[in-house]
Structures are given as structure tokens and as C-alpha cells.
Amino acid sequence: MSAADQIKHNAVYRQQKIVEILKLLHNGGSFEKAKAIFDETFDQVDVAEITSAERELIASGLNPMEIQHLCNVHAAVFKGKITDEQTTTPDQEQPGHPVQVLKLENLIIGSLLQDELLPCLKKWQQSGSDDVYLQRMRKALQDLTTIDRHYTRKENLIFPLMDKYGITAPPKVMWGVDDQIRDLIKQANKLVAQEPLPDKYVIETAIEAANKEIKEMIFKEEEIMVPMVNEVFTVADWGLIAAESDPIGYTLIAPPLPWRPTAAQLAAATPQVDSKIANELNEMAQALADQQTPGRLKIDPQVKNYKVKEFKEQLGTPAPSSASTTDTQAATAEPDPAVVRPDVATPAGSSAKEAMADYQPTQLLLNAQGQAQIAFNNGQLDLGELTGIFKVLPVDLTFVDANDQVAWFSDDGDRVFPRTKAVVGRAVINCHPPKSADRVLKILSDFHQGLRDHADFWIDFRGRRVYIRYFAVHDEQGQYAGCLEVTQDITKIQQLTGQKRLEDEPTPTVKDPAGADSEAGGDD
Amino acid sequence: MTTKTISLDRPVFDLLSEVPEVQPVMIAIGLDGVTNPLLLQTAGRFMTLRKGAKMKEIPLAQLITALHNAGFEVAEA
Numbered sequence A: 001m002s003a004a005d006q007i008k009h010n011a012v013y014r015q016q017k018i019v020e021i022l023k024l025l026h027n028g029g030s031f032e033k034a035k036a037i038f039d040e041t042f043d044q045v046d047v048a049e050i051t052s053a054e055r056e057l058i059a060s061g062l063n064p065m066e067i068q069h070l071c072n073v074h075a076a077v078f079k080g081k082i083t084d085e086q087t088t089t090p091d092q093e094q095p096g097h098p099v100q101v102l103k104l105e106n107l108i109i110g111s112l113l114q115d116e117l118l119p120c121l122k123k124w125q126q127s128g129s130d131d132v133y134l135q136r137m138r139k140a141l142q143d144l145t146t147i148d149r150h151y152t153r154k155e156n157l158i159f160p161l162m163d164k165y166g167i168t169a170p171p172k173v174m175w176g177v178d179d180q181i182r183d184l185i186k187q188a189n190k191l192v193a194q195e196p197l198p199d200k201y202v203i204e205t206a207i208e209a210a211n212k213e214i215k216e217m218i219f220k221e222e223e224i225m226v227p228m229v230n231e232v233f234t235v236a237d238w239g240l241i242a243a244e245s246d247p248i249g250y251t252l253i254a255p256p257l258p259w260r261p262t263a264a265q266l267a268a269a270t271p272q273v274d275s276k277i278a279n280e281l282n283e284m285a286q287a288l289a290d291q292q293t294p295g296r297l298k299i300d301p302q303v304k305n306y307k308v309k310e311f312k313e314q315l316g317t318p319a320p321s322s323a324s325t326t327d328t329q330a331a332t333a334e335p336d337p338a339v340v341r342p343d344v345a346t347p348a349g350s351s352a353k354e355a356m357a358d359y360q361p362t363q364l365l366l367n368a369q370g371q372a373q374i375a376f377n378n379g380q381l382d383l384g385e386l387t388g389i390f391k392v393l394p395v396d397l398t399f400v401d402a403n404d405q406v407a408w409f410s411d412d413g414d415r416v417f418p419r420t421k422a423v424v425g426r427a428v429i430n431c432h433p434p435k436s437a438d439r440v441l442k443i444l445s446d447f448h449q450g451l452r453d454h455a456d457f458w459i460d461f462r463g464r465r466v467y468i469r470y471f472a473v474h475d476e477q478g479q480y481a482g483c484l485e486v487t488q489d490i491t492k493i494q495q496l497t498g499q500k501r502l503e504d505e506p507t508p509t510v511k512d513p514a515g516a517d518s519e520a521g522g523d524d
Numbered sequence B: 001m002t003t004k005t006i007s008l009d010r011p012v013f014d015l016l017s018e019v020p021e022v023q024p025v026m027i028a029i030g031l032d033g034v035t036n037p038l039l040l041q042t043a044g045r046f047m048t049l050r051k052g053a054k055m056k057e058i059p060l061a062q063l064i065t066a067l068h069n070a071g072f073e074v075a076e077a
Helices: A003-026 A031-042 A047-059 A064-082 A098-126 A131-144 A147-164 A169-193 A200-230 A235-245 A263-268 A276-292 A301-315 A324-333 A349-357 A383-392 A434-449 A491-495 A513-521 B012-018 B020-029 B037-045 B049-055 B060-069
Strands: A363-366 A372-376 A379-382 A396-401 A406-409 A454-461 A464-474 A480-489 B005-007 B073-075
Touching: A003 A031, A098 A131, A098 A147, A098 A200, A098 A235, A131 A169, A131 A200, A147 A169, A147 A200, A147 A235, A169 A200, A169 A434, A169 B037, A200 B037, A200 B049, A235 A263, A372 A383, A379 A383, A434 A464, A434 A480, A464 A491, A480 A491, B012 B020, B012 B037, B012 B049, B020 B060, B049 B060, B060 B073
Parallel strands: B005 B073
Antiparallel strands: A363 A372, A372 A379, A396 A406, A396 A480, A454 A464, A464 A480
């Protein structure tokens, strides 16, 4: 084999290896193993050669995003080499680990500010009327709005777990500042888009305010939040965060590699609660919980009696006559209906009353195959059907239980507001930006007390018109069971005009199935 | 009266438990996160004077001068 052949062979061999590494990582393979292959293949080559191999790969049609992953590996490997005592890459520096992703985004955000936005601002101020710098500032500020994803991941994935471990104050404060930063960026974007352009000084002030807060937040995240959560988070917690990150999205970086804890790590993972700080935090959380219990939102017993009575009347079963004392109590205690009587749908007419008379309370049945069936008043559903129905309902549901903690949410894969598993069990009050906390509490307290049974909102969110409704949910005994949030993207619904009736459906033609298929496929 | 020595690298939670009279000095110079007791008990275990100064872009020399003027010794190491 000639020397030239050998080089060529090596180049091909290396490319194969790179593809192998990428495949391994994409299938969730271990980073250490990928690193080993990388080391083995590239030990003898220098950085320039790797770079040229990467360039070749791009030329041969490999997605540049894939290359970026490789660069991450490359960087991690290189790092391992210069600090010699480090033979393994720490978890949190591995590509795709939520901490690595958070820091990578911060690096890019910092660079966007430091190397683009601020220099352009300075040059634009000096240049009189140079439009190029203004355009670049507009672009940079536009890019900066995607910081929303970085913050949303933090607020929806990291904060709920911090809450769980009793670290409640820092997330609240941070969320408030996150919102402030979102506003500052929005403000700056508005200013640079204004016609005529406001005074340069006004724009400078707005951009510098945003810059200062963003930089401070980067510091808080990396120097305070990460060390703090490292005292309490388990490797499984990080795994959950990583797994739930993609749907929310990333700020100015490609979706990272799918990092996940190894089986060995999970098995060895003793929660780090033996650490002193974690213990202290847990004690604090406990103390807070103890404090809160007596002050919890209480259901007014009078309203409850009233509601139970009303509900039983609806069901056609008279309130228990055996307990005549209860009846008199309820009668004397009955609050003024004009004030308290919630706007509950009452069945209209006697036929509805009759229907309520054979109302069958929901129960669980086992069918002949031993599968659970949920028997509602109007029919039965099995678990598969129920799951399927929740998946296709054209609304996003989130249920908050009677203790005001998130119990469940529906997931059709395209929610208007991202929800992640980390949110389950979280106090609902912590799921909202602090600035709206008071109003959320008021609605919930009204629901608990039976003062109202729904609250509706409609907002414009990321180019969509969103209808958000909250309903008080009661169980069959009339007890408050929780609050259901129903969110719906009504953009298209609002645009509907005229009608589309069944007659407007194309008439089915008797064709071979393949033909029918292609027609259906071309429908959209 | 003995002058108290302040370490720039002690968690502010520990620092303020021991030397609460530093707090007004910190607030005056702009390190005002310590006014929220819940924040102090959590984030304060990870925040130090040095980190706080860096975060708020307060020159270290300025912080040290402020502490000296308030009658504290500063251990820099």
C-alpha cells in the first residue's frame, strides 16, 4: 500500500469512527465509551487534523449540527488531556448534562452580549447614521429573546425539584428577576424597532440595563444555584431534567446529546441528603410545611354543607333525614344564596331530575379478562381508552388537587405551555411567576370556598391566541376536589367562517385502498 | 474593643450569624440580597463577599475599603 493510500485509508477509517461515535452517543450510549473510541482513533492526530476531518464530514453531507456534537466530545476529550490527573470527565461537564447545557448557553449568551450587542451599540453611537450596526443590534436583541427557553427550562424543571428539597426562596426570587429580564429585552427590542428611532441615549440605557441583569443572572445560576442544587439533587433528578428539556427548547445552541445517567450511577445513587446543608434545608422545609398546615386554605364548613345538600338534591336523594339535627343546622346555617350560591349548572326541567335519579356513581369494575374498567354513569372506559382520549382531547389539561398541588397533566405532545413531570407534586403557587401569585391564590381560595366555579382568560402567546379556563372540580359528594386548568389554542377556531358540513366532505369513491390512502394523504 | 476579621470567602450565612453588624455595610455597598432571611438561609450558604462583589461588579478594593472604614479587618486569603 502506497503512503498516499494509507493516508486515504486512515481518513476513511477516521470518518467511519466519527460516525460510529455519533451513532453511539445518539443512541444514548455512554460518554466514556465514546471518549475511549475517540481517544483510540485520534490519539495520534492533532487538532488541525480533526478539524479537517470534521470539515470533510460536512462536505460529505453530515449535518453540521452533528458536527457540533462531535466538537463537544472533542472539547471534553481535549480537556481531559490537559488536566492529566482527570481520567474521567465529571458528569456535569459531559455533553448533554443539564449543567453542561446551562453553562454552554450562558457562554453563548454572554458572548452575544459582550462580542456583538455591546460593541455594535458603541460603534453605532459613534458612527452617526450607520445603519449596519443598528441592524446588527436588532438581530442580536432578537436572538436574545430566545433566552426565554433557557429560563423556562430552569423555571419548569430545576425549580420544582428545588421546591421539593425545601429550597423555596431562591427560585421565587430568581423567577421574579427572570421575568424582569424578559421585560427588559422586550423593551429594548421595541425601542430599536421604533419609528422614528428614540434618542440613542434611551436605547443605550435599555440595552445596558438588560446586559447588567442578564450577566448577573448567569453568575447566580452558575455560582449559587448549581452548587446549591448539587447538595440535594440526585443523578436521577438530573436525568429527569435532561429527558424533559427538549420540548421546551434551547437558547442559541443545537439540541444537545441525550445525556442520561448510567444504570450503575442510578443503582449507586444514594440521595446526598446526608450532607449537612441538605439536612438543614430539609429541616427548614419541614418547619415551613408545619407552619403552613394550620394556615391552609380552609373550606368554609357552612358552604360545604350547603353544597353537599345541593348536590344531593340534584342527585334526587334527599338530604339524610335521619340526622334531623343536621338538617336544621344546615337550614339555619344556610348562607344567603345571593351571595354565596355558586353558579353551578342545575339540571333544567323534571326530566333531567329523573335522569339524575338513576345516576350511578363512578366505580371501578374488572372485566372477564381481569382488566380494569372505569364505570361512569354514562358508560365504561378501560385504561387504554381513557389514556387515548386524554391524548387527543384538543385542549391541554392540568389538574391541581385539593391541596393545591399539581396532580396530573394531559400530554398530546404539543402543549401550549410546556409541562414536565417535574411539576407533578409541586405547589401550584410556585408554578407561576411571583408577580401573578396573589391573583392565582385568590382564584384558588374562591374555588375552595365555593365563591365561584370558574375563571376564564385569553391571552396572546407566541403568536397564538390562547384561551385558558380554570374550573373548580368537585367529587360526587360535592367536596372540593381540585382545580382543572383547560388551555386551548383558539387561533384557528377564531378564524373559522361559513361552515363545513358533512356534505362538504369528498364523496367516498370505491377505489383500491392504496388510491384512497394517497387521497387522504394529500388532503392537508 | 477587638477588631473583627472578615473573610471574603466565607459563606455570608455563616458570616452574618457570627458578625451580624457587617450586614449594614454590605447593604450600603449594594450587596442587598442578604435582606431576605429565606434567601440568606439558602443561597447565603453559597454566596460569599468575593462572589457578591464579582456578581455586582463592585471592585474588590472598594469593598475592602468599606469594610475597613466600618472598623473590620479583612482576611483576603
